Amino acid sequence: MSQIKQSILEELKRIEREEGIRILYACESGSRAWGFPSRDSDYDVRFLYIRPVEWYLSIFDKRDVIERPISDQLDINGWDLKKALRLFRKSNPPLLEWLQSPILYVERCSAASRIRELASQMFSPRACMHHYLHMARGNYRTYLQGDTVKIKKYFYVLRPILACEWIEKHGEMPPMEFQQLADALIPEGSGLKTAVQELLARKIAGDEMKDEPKINVINEYVETQLAEYERIAKDMRTAEGEDGGMDAKLDHLFRSVVYEVWEKDEWDGYFV
Structure with a gap:
């Protein structure tokens, strides 16, 4: 132990x-x-x-x-x-x-x-999607605006956005681990997947990851997905119970x- x-x-x-x-x-x-x-x-x-x-x-x-x-x-x-x-x-x-x-x-x-x-x-897909949207919006607004950003905070926006996509596709609680979400939902060979995997490798390796220039491909994805799930969330079903x-x-x-x-x-x- x-x-x-x-x-x-x-x-x-x-x-x-x-x-x-x-x-x-x-x-x-x-x-x-x-x-x-x-x-x-x-x-x-x-x-x-x-x-x-x-x-x-x-x-x-x-x-x-x-x-x-x-x-x-x-x-x-x-x-x-x-x-x-x-x-x-x-x-x-x-x-x-x-x-x-x-x-x-x-x-x-x-x-x-x-x-x-x-x-x-x-x-409740609706309640959970609203929770993850609130988390993604708050972190995006606080950390990822401007030409330079707190780059490690991308994960605290990407994970809840991917959780929203999982809920939309599967109607169930998303997996907890970020890598499982990324593997299932971010297309292989895409510029987004490359950027996210490089960022994840740096973070796990202990890179300090201070403020750096924003990563445009991730920012564009985040903004598109936030708008999309804002639209979708209100029509999601509630819990059976x-x-x-x-x-x-x-x-x-x-x-x-x-x-x-x-x-x-x-x-x-x-x-x-």
Whole structure:
């Protein structure tokens, strides 16, 4: 086991002790899971957790996230399972991405697998496309205007645009890894594919990639695709479960996980 993974697992165990929780699932998010980390990229660890039954039996609203300050390249935060299921009901893309992360740290109990089983019914192409469009527009506007640009930020625009195309073509949650999206959706032999692959190789190799002249073939592609998916997004379908028919299933999932976790005499199976 690598030293960084050991550190992450130890930190998750410490959070369990300090917060009195059980961590159900933990994975890598961000650039490492997307497949384009820089040499100095943080480890973006995201987790789902559950508290004892008594915590939920209260007349008061309570904080349903746990966040830790970034230290030693670790950025760690998590969501209570109830919060996660409420967001899942709205087809929350970050949560759906976490559940298919290629870098897994913890998976215990049945919660994550049961949520995955319902994902196709709760997936809303419209909601997810709007999420990725918002991300692409914001990053493009902030980083990629002018004659010189923050060139590594191209990935934070290209990935959500490719995610929109995947949703349009397949009607499902896009793969998390950038290379898989690029291989499937950018035509081989095109100037765009060459420019993107060269940029990706530089980033993975640790190139500093400071402000440089913009890459016209990528900018033109981005502007065309943004306009196209702005037009398409409003007509995409919503989720099958948005009519409330899934509410009883999600309630049952939550309650059964609470019992599954806190009726255990031992809590094991930590490492993956």
